[in-house]
Every structure is written in C-alpha cells, then in structure tokens.
Amino acid sequence: MGTGLFGKNSGGIKVPHRKMSDKKMIEGASLPKVVTVPMGQHLGAPAKPLVKKGDVVKTGQLIAEPGGFISANIHAPISGTVKKLVIMLNVVTSKPMEAIVIESDGRDEWSLMPKMDDWRSRPKEEVLQRIKGAGIVGLGGATFPTHVKLSPPPGKKIDTIIINGCECEPYITSDHRVMMEYGEKVIKAIPILQWLLDCNNVFFAIEKNKPDAIQHITDLIAKHGVKGVRVASMKTKYPMGAEKTLTKSLLGREVPMGSLPLDVGVVVQNVSTVIAIHDAIYDGKALVERVVTVTGNVKVPKNLMARFGTPAVELVESCGGVVGDADEIIFGGPMMGISQPNLNSPTTKGTNCILVKKAPDVEERDCFRCSSCIDACPMNLMPTMYVLLAKKSRWEDCETLYYVNNCVECGSCAYVCPAKIPLVQYIKTAKLEYRKLGVKK
Amino acid sequence: MNATDDSQQPEKRLFRVMSGPHLRSPRSIDKAMFMVILMLMLPAIGAIYYFGIYVLFIILTAILSAVITEYVAKRLRKRKFYFDGSAVLTGLLLAMVLPPRVPLWMVVIGAAFSIAIVKEAFGGLGHNIFNPALAGRAFLTVSFTGLMTRWVLPITTGNDAVAGASPLSGSFVWEGPTQELYRALLFGNVGGSLGETSALLILIGGLILLIIGIINWRIPVFYIGTVFLFTWLLPGQDPVFHILAGGLFLGAFFMATDYVTVPLTNTGKMIFAASCGFLTVAIRVYGGMPEGVAFSILIMNGFTPLIDRYTVPKPLGYMKPKPKEKEKKSKDAPEKGDTA
Numbered sequence: 001m002g003t004g005l006f007g008k009n010s011g012g013i014k015v016p017h018r019k020m021s022d023k024k025m026i027e028g029a030s031l032p033k034v035v036t037v038p039m040g041q042h043l044g045a046p047a048k049p050l051v052k053k054g055d056v057v058k059t060g061q062l063i064a065e066p067g068g069f070i071s072a073n074i075h076a077p078i079s080g081t082v083k084k085l086v087i088m089l090n091v092v093t094s095k096p097m098e099a100i101v102i103e104s105d106g107r108d109e110w111s112l113m114p115k116m117d118d119w120r121s122r123p124k125e126e127v128l129q130r131i132k133g134a135g136i137v138g139l140g141g142a143t144f145p146t147h148v149k150l151s152p153p154p155g156k157k158i159d160t161i162i163i164n165g166c167e168c169e170p171y172i173t174s175d176h177r178v179m180m181e182y183g184e185k186v187i188k189a190i191p192i193l194q195w196l197l198d199c200n201n202v203f204f205a206i207e208k209n210k211p212d213a214i215q216h217i218t219d220l221i222a223k224h225g226v227k228g229v230r231v232a233s234m235k236t237k238y239p240m241g242a243e244k245t246l247t248k249s250l251l252g253r254e255v256p257m258g259s260l261p262l263d264v265g266v267v268v269q270n271v272s273t274v275i276a277i278h279d280a281i282y283d284g285k286a287l288v289e290r291v292v293t294v295t296g297n298v299k300v301p302k303n304l305m306a307r308f309g310t311p312a313v314e315l316v317e318s319c320g321g322v323v324g325d326a327d328e329i330i331f332g333g334p335m336m337g338i339s340q341p342n343l344n345s346p347t348t349k350g351t352n353c354i355l356v357k358k359a360p361d362v363e364e365r366d367c368f369r370c371s372s373c374i375d376a377c378p379m380n381l382m383p384t385m386y387v388l389l390a391k392k393s394r395w396e397d398c399e400t401l402y403y404v405n406n407c408v409e410c411g412s413c414a415y416v417c418p419a420k421i422p423l424v425q426y427i428k429t430a431k432l433e434y435r436k437l438g439v440k441k
Numbered sequence: 442m443n444a445t446d447d448s449q450q451p452e453k454r455l456f457r458v459m460s461g462p463h464l465r466s467p468r469s470i471d472k473a474m475f476m477v478i479l480m481l482m483l484p485a486i487g488a489i490y491y492f493g494i495y496v497l498f499i500i501l502t503a504i505l506s507a508v509i510t511e512y513v514a515k516r517l518r519k520r521k522f523y524f525d526g527s528a529v530l531t532g533l534l535l536a537m538v539l540p541p542r543v544p545l546w547m548v549v550i551g552a553a554f555s556i557a558i559v560k561e562a563f564g565g566l567g568h569n570i571f572n573p574a575l576a577g578r579a580f581l582t583v584s585f586t587g588l589m590t591r592w593v594l595p596i597t598t599g600n601d602a603v604a605g606a607s608p609l610s611g612s613f614v615w616e617g618p619t620q621e622l623y624r625a626l627l628f629g630n631v632g633g634s635l636g637e638t639s640a641l642l643i644l645i646g647g648l649i650l651l652i653i654g655i656i657n658w659r660i661p662v663f664y665i666g667t668v669f670l671f672t673w674l675l676p677g678q679d680p681v682f683h684i685l686a687g688g689l690f691l692g693a694f695f696m697a698t699d700y701v702t703v704p705l706t707n708t709g710k711m712i713f714a715a716s717c718g719f720l721t722v723a724i725r726v727y728g729g730m731p732e733g734v735a736f737s738i739l740i741m742n743g744f745t746p747l748i749d750r751y752t753v754p755k756p757l758g759y760m761k762p763k764p765k766e767k768e769k770k771s772k773d774a775p776e777k778g779d780t781a
Contacts, residue, residue, distance in 0.1 A: 329456045334462060335461060335463075339461075342453065342454060365470060368470060369703075369705060370700045371657075381756055402753060406757070415465060417466075417468075418469045418472070419470055420465060424460055
C-alpha cells in the first residue's frame, strides 16, 4: 500500500491520539502499604541490593548500587522495614532479577541529600555525581542512565540539547501534564544542562497535538528569560518522540548506525527526566516517584504521582478499577508497552503509563507484499523481510542484508500491517538469534 | 482469557500477555482487495455498456470459477480458505483482459489456470511470482490463439458483433481526424479486450486508488511516462495514441500495481515500471504481437526478486560497513595487476 498522493513518504505513521487524561490534573497516589522494588528498573546491569531483611529504611535512602557502568542507584520509595528480598521477573525483559520488598511504616520519613542551589559554583563532576547518586534514568521509557548521557566522552562536542516533550504514543499524558503543571521546574533545570554540557542551544520539542503545552512553555521561557531555549512544535507523527527520529526531524541529522545522538553533537532529555534533575539538585530528593497515566478501560482515567514499586492494582483501583471487557494490562503505551500477566506487577522508573484495554483480536495471515511496513518504518528498513527470513531461520541475513539491529521496535510496521503480522515479535526473535550466532562464533 | 475470580481478589485475575503493538490499524487485506474490486467495476460496467450483456456472463463466470478453484485448491492443500477477495479480483482482472466474445468454457479454463497453477501451486496469495490474471490470459492466448484474437467492434458503434481489429493490430485503419481517434480511445468506442477500451474509466478508478493510498503512484506514472517518452523519441510513432490504445492503462493501474508480484521498495517499483514501459513499446513496435502490456508485465514479474535484492534501502544513519576492508581491497587490486 502506498501512502496516498498527499502523504509524504518518509516513514512514521499516524496513530489515534486517545489522550483521555490530558486535562486531568496530576494527583498524588495514596502511599502503598507494601512496595516491591525491582533491581532492574533501568537499561543495563541490574542494581545490587545494599539492604537485608529487617533493615529499617527511610524514603529516598539508597538501597541498591549500580551493578555496572550502565546501571543506576535505587532508593527506598517509602519509609519502613525491608520484609524480604525476592526473585521476580523483570516487567520489561521478563528475565529473573532481585527485588526488595519494603513494608511501609506509614510515616513516609524522608532521607534528603543536601541541596545544591549553588551548583554553578561547584565542580561539574560533583553535580554529575549528584545526578548519578539520585538514581536518575531517562524517564521517557528507555531508562538509559542520565549521568552517562550527560558526560560525553572527551572530544565529543555537544552543540544542541533537545528537551523531549513529544509524547507520541497514544493514551499517555504524563509528560504533557508534567509540562503543564511542573513547567517551571523544567525551565529552572535547563540551565543546569546547558552548564553541564557547555552548550547554550536548547530546543524544547513538543508535538503539535499539545497546543496548550506549547503555549505554556513558550510563556514560561519568556517569563524566566532563559537564554538559548526555543520551543519547536513538531509534526504529530509516531514515533516522533524516539531519540533518533526526533534528531532527524528537528535538526536533519542522521544518527549513525549503532551510535547515540551524542555522536552527532546532540543530547536528548525527556521532560520528566529534567524534573528529576531539578528535584535532585534543588531539593536533594532522590528519584522515588513519577507521574503514571492510568488510562483505557478504567472508570476514571487519571495522572497519578506514584512511588516506584507500587503494585499496579492499587493505581488501577484508585481510578475506579477495570471496566468493560478489557483483557490486557500494559505498562507503557499501546505501541511499545509490555503486557503484564496480572495486576501485581510493580511500577518502575520507566512506567509512564498503565493502560488497561481489550487486546486487538487479529489473525495473522501471509504477507501479500503490500510494502506498508516499508513505507511506515522510521529507520528506513524492510520489516517484511525479517518475517520471510525468520521462517527460514536465516538469522545472519537479517543483519547483513537487512540491518535488523537498526530496528528501534517502535511497532509502526505491525500497526499498519493489513495482514496483521506481529512483525515486532519476529524482529525481536531475529535480533536474539543473531546475537546467539555471534556468541557461538 | 479473563480468569473468573471473584472481585475481592482482583490481583489474582490473569490477563493476556502478547507482543506489542497492542493497537492495530483498521486496515486489512480484505479491505484493500475490496477497494480495488470496486474501482474495477467502473471499466467492467463500461465494458457491458460497450459490448453487451454477454460481457456480464464472462465476468461472472471468471469470478465464480476463480473462487471455486481457490476453494478446491485450499482444500486439497489442507490450508484454510479465506474469502479475502483476492480470487474475486483475479477473476475480474482476467475477464478484463479477455476478448468480448470469448466462449465461456475458455473463461473457466483460464480462471482455473490462473488460480490453481499460477497462484496456489506457488503457495497462494503472497507467494506467486507471476500476476495470475495475466498469466491466465497468456495461457489462453498460446492455447487458443484464434479465439483469443477475435475482436469485435463495440455495439455502441452501431454494429452488433461485427469483427473489427483492435487499434494496435496492423490491420487497424482509422478514417477520420486524429482527434476523433483519441476521443474514441479515451471513451472506449473501439475494439479490444473488455478492459482495454475506455482509458477514461480506468483512469478514474486508478486515480481514486492512488489518492486513498491503495496503489503506489510511482508505478502508473513511470510506466505510462516511459511509454510516452519512448514512443515520442521513435520516428513514426504517435505517443498519445500509444498511451491511450490497448491495455496500457489497465496494466499500469491494475496489473503492474499488484502487490504480490512487483518489487517492494519505491526504487524497485520505479525500475519495474520503467522497464515495463520500455518492453511494452519494444513489443508493440518491433515484436510479433500487436500488444505488449501483458507480456512486459509478466517478464518483469520474473525480475521482481532480483530487483528486490538490489534495491534494499539504506537504513537511517547508514555507514559503509568496515571501511578497513575496502582499503584492503584497493591495496589488493594493484597486487593482482602485478601478478597478471
């Protein structure tokens, strides 16, 4: 299928918005009685627990340290007693990992770090250490440790910072509400990024389907007189919020295969991440909570400020519970989110949304080569080829001929596919099998 | 898959676990097929108007034979039969490339060949190499050449079933101003296959398919464009006549745009369409047959896997793999020269 005479053919797709909660003020979720804090809440190695059964912890106290270079600190989301350490499956990767179960004492006593209002007069290393110490990771969903992103290797000059407020996935409104209600914090934290990266040039990217946020942020920039920051209203297209797509659309720069935006002088930070940086520097707060959009088949869709480790059931219940014939619980958006087997799954740093919905009832048919997936792919790949090659177990060809590792798994191809082929599933398998080949060699 | 627990223990409910995306577009194979069939109705109704009610029987026979053949073939292959419209479309397309007075038994044979041999024997929808309708017509042409080239003039010209040459054949003579000829070709008041007559009706249907995004504009534009350009460059050829006459519009909008048998990428589609245009003119002007659309598309269908292989797009941020290896090669080159 072509894209029609009037549709520009440069990848990306139109998806329904379904932002049911974009006018709902952020509410504080009631404190959970028990939290299950997974050690794998970020990209990279799982964290190592520093506490044992019976330890008394305060909110914001460090309970796990990084398990590698790409890893992050984890802090107690509530005050109370460590009940046990358990093994559970990672909500995103489904690999077994440790988790710390903390029973609340109901007091929510905080352990704060000293404030750093005077960050400008401190060494950069100290400020970076604070961001690392607060356990901050990319809150847009990818959960890449933020301090790594903010310390470009020597010789790499950053000339553009992009604040990512695109939020291109349907249903999710957490970043939108954060911009509307905590916009000042973002604006206050931008100078920290400018100073850290030695780069004054900042774009605040927001998709055009959020005109109120575009207006609000434009006003705030003028009000606070932050220099070098411009609002960029982006075309509403999925996956605009993906780093590489955003860098290409905004600056026309292509991030080289297997590299990060860093390599073309760009650092992209999600708005919620910037809030976390603000809280860590100005308030001395470690990252223990985030805004979670609870939406879809719930009675009242809401944006909830929830502590990490809160079981999904508590958040869903505070929205009036599951309604209708929903049979799927998704952490994240409908395009890239991960479905959960039950409502016990605890929220993590990357959980920007809990979506309750009826799973699409589709039957996979044979590909009839309409090339819709090729037109939709934002990375300019040929998704249908992976299905063909996977059926013949030709894993090596997936990469050497068709570059499967460049896929960002945005799901655009599977969304548009008229034969309802679960292309992302084939692609994940192909990547995994290709990696195994490398291990064998 | 909801477990039916009582509501007091909601956390024990089980939910479906599936790979994303958890949202799918409303598009489907059936809908795409239906739209193409709908747009083909225009020239089909036109053909009934020009050549009489017998044409309706040709169309119905072709569709029915195609669907029944597909059903039987699926049963024999122990595969699930989907009424996805692809067999209906193949039948309809086959009818459109048959002469207006073709015997119905030939229609049955043609449709059965298209579906059973060209499509199902290769694995069904999505796996066939050649366009089933065109291959069916080619099969009938070589098997029953006489009956397949028996053209009649449209009844709207005032002649009922009077033999008359199709415009591209050597015996075709037009007496009158060229403008009148163009008008006849555009509206379909000429001899030819059912779908070869009215360029205008095909154009309308084709443009609608372009606009709603069912077919890719590159194919008709490059196909028709190449035919126009090539005949314009050749001495003694009339480019306007060449694009309006014969099955070019039907081929460019409905045959060369068949998803299954044409290249996947945009670059591939342009190469495919331009080659079709080139071959069409070559066959028409230098070949032994009056019309070249069907065979040019069939020939290019055979090249589709090759074109696909060589038009893989470069991914975003593409970098040449291992420049070191390339350096080695350039170092190797003079060495080889030395030994030789």
